[in-house]
Amino acid sequence: MGKTIAEKIFDAHLVDRPTPDRYVLRLDAVFCHEITTPMAINDLVARGKDRVFDASRIKAVIDHVTPAKDGKTATQGLILRQWARRHGIRDFFDIGRNGVCHALFPEKGFVRPGYTIIMGDSHTCTHGAFGAFAAGVGTTDLEVGILKGVCAFRFPATMRIEVTGTLQPGVFAKDVILSIIGRIGVNGATDRVIEFHGPLIAAMSMEERMTLCNMAIEAGATCGICPPDRVTVDYLWPFIQEEFDSPEAALQSYARYAPDADAYYEQTIEHDVSGLAPQVTFGYRPDNVKPVSEMAGTPIDQVYIGSCTNGRIEDLRIAARVLRGHTIDPAVRGIVSPATPQIFAQALREGIIDIFMAAGFCVTNPTCGACLGMSNGVLAEGEVCAATTNRNFSGRMGKGGMVHLMSPATAAASAIAGKIVNSKLYESS
């Protein structure tokens, strides 16, 4: 029987099987941010085990609340900062160089096909876009990862999703993943890895694949994985050119993580996106999804463009295409957070920031901020936000607030209209 991508990665990293149902894997990278790591650090200190397994494999960032908004968040930053310093963690990103973890770490070249990665953050599944096995974990798993460089997982049962068809203009990776979650449900891939395949995935940029894999957790998946290919190698080339003679050689090396033709999948579904319209969520579950047209006219108070799902340069470009020459509805507050300083700088160079500002958007520094209702755009009770983020749980952006998830194009169009609408990029046939 052949193997899936995750099974091959497990084989290559197996340290122990303490019981038949558990695989303890060696970790290639442990990512950290200031919300879930300080408790792990404090616990290690309290246990007299304030050590790290390999400082070069640990990457850390202050991203959720930055600049600090109060004494408590300042303390969280302080604990992470002092820890990074005393252990010589060189890849530590503090204010001025920091950005949303799942946008920043790939951009720095920290992810490779075949890697095992954990982080105390559920959207760690984003990094599966590179053909890595990347899983969100809790603070205790993170703590053991920091100390020992290992983590325990169940067998990576895999669901294969074959995405077919071509997207209509104005329909994006975000709409694809929303439609998949709407179809399989918030519990549809629990305890499983999703492998994304098909011509549409092959044609996607790394940014689009990250948007796709980012939301795998919203269907319960441990990780969303795209097979590494030429697109992956081209993205990584600046970071791997010392390692390989040519992109072809890199491709050949990464091909060992391609799934076997006779790999066993627990479930295979075909997801045809021809005719897919832009999607939006309603209610408090990410699988409550319908076409934007069915929600058209829903009034909104705020529009938020950013996050690890859709705060990358491609997302800002698309939003700017919609916004150019328009101003947003005066009753709407528009907030855009480029996900990393590099994205911010690129958006400046391309005149995208000008377009946002001329339209009436507030441009914030790179941070998670409003995405999880901690800073920079918290909603008041009863307020509604059109957001390019990934989670619409009750209270997510502030107690009593409502979040509708959508693509950057739909969010930008909704900002102009003051209510949820399809963007002009979408022409339904």
Place this chain on the structure above:
Amino acid sequence: MKDFKGEVLFLDRSDINTDEIIPARYLTEITREALKPHLLEDLHLEEFDPPTDIPGKRVVITRSNFGCGSSREHAPWALEVNGIHLVIAESFARIFRQNMFNCGMLAIELSAVIIDGLFGRFAGRQAVVEVDFDNSRLTVRSGDEEETVPFTISDFDRSLVEAGGWVEFADAHY
């Protein structure tokens, strides 16, 4: 090993997420104790009022996919500081379930039929649960009515509970 017995809090909904268990606005806390008053603060269920219904409870019985959403271990911690070490559900989200066992706590999965039966017989009454860990059985009791059901947890999770958590286990093995 922690103790797994006491009065039950019934939460009759599927897909209760970690934002509902402990909202993100409390993630700035750096002690577990500070989470105590905020457990289930954003969970809106009919006839559920956290400040009156949570005190004294030691066990949660709920439906499917409990603990979905964020990876925050603050969710099991918020349960733990309220004295709740055991959650019984039809199913759990992966990260939440692992976090429970990693903390030396118990997350027990029972079939939909059994969970349904427990809700039918005991919800709305004062019920207590007792776990016979060695023999993988649990008993729910209310007045003179009681029901004993077997459960299975993986050998690995069992060793985490016995060790007191994943840090202790990993320390002894790796």
